Amino acid sequence: MRRLLFLLGFGGLALWMAGCQGTAVATPTPTLVPPTPTEITVTQTPSLPILDPDEIAQGETVYAANCASCHGVNLEGEADWKIQNADKSFRSPPHDETGHTWHHPDDQLIEAIALGGARFEGLNIGGTSNMPVFGEILTDEEITAVLTYIKSSWPDDIRAIQWQMSVQTEE
Ligand code: HEC
Incomplete structure (x- = not known):
């Protein structure tokens, strides 16, 4: 026992x-x-990039000379811009936050500026655009600058949405 x-x-x-x-x-x-640096960049949202003031100023000059006649001196677009003209041509939309410019990522906007209405050629989109082919008129730098100027008119929350969209389409 x-x-x-x-x-x-x-x-x-x-x-x-x-x-x-x-x-x-x-x-x-x-x-x-401790968390590794990779984990930190994945979990934190990077802050909205600051727009270069010189680029904004350059873009404002480009805009006044080339875009304001159609899109409005204050980016406000044509009156009743959602309605097509009798000849089926589209009216110039605003570029401020009331328009849909900010619904598109950077690469699409740059293409829209560079090709203008010509980008719709051969496509059946139910209307025409008389926007000129700015790729033949402006330099790449001027096109980027005019887009930066347009972005500078957007409130931060809207700019953040458009920026996130642009970052995602770049990947
Ligand atoms: C002769 C008139 C005219 C001029 C000048 C013009 N546009 Fe346009 N633009 C239009 C029209 C009309 C549309 C709508 C149809 C289209 O998307 O092409 C448009 C559309 C756009 C769009 C697409 C917007 C969206 O939400 O899809 C961008 C971006 C744009 N213009 C930028 C510019 C810039 C920047 C300039 C100056 C460098 C300019 N436009 C000059 C007429 C013009």
Whole structure:
């Protein structure tokens, strides 16, 4: 009987030690593991880029000379711009936050400016656009600048949506 108790006691001790070892292996030490830089960039939303004031100023000049006659001096677009003209041509939409320019990512907007109405050639979109082919009139730098000027008129929340869209389509 005494021997049996001894064996039980010994066995219990062995089990206790095994359990202890098992626990020691399984216990994570979270406080000692800092997040890696990759994890930080994935979980944090980068802040909205600041628009270059010189580029905005250049874009404003380009806009006044080339776009304002159709899209309005204050980016307001033509009156009743959602209605097509009798000849099926589209009216010039606003570029401020009341229009749909900000619904498109950068690459589409640059294409729209560079190709103008010619980008619809051969496509059945139910209307025509008399917007000129600015890729033949303006430099790439002027096209980027005029887009930056347009963006500078958008409130931050709208600019953030358009910026996120542009970043996603670049990937
Ligand atoms: C002769 C008139 C005219 C001029 C000048 C003009 N546009 Fe347009 N633009 C239009 C019309 C009409 C549309 C709508 C049909 C279309 O998308 O082509 C348009 C559409 C656009 C769009 C697409 C907007 C969207 O939401 O899809 C952009 C961007 C644009 N114009 C930028 C410019 C810029 C920048 C300039 C000056 C460099 C300019 N336009 C000069 C007539 C003009």
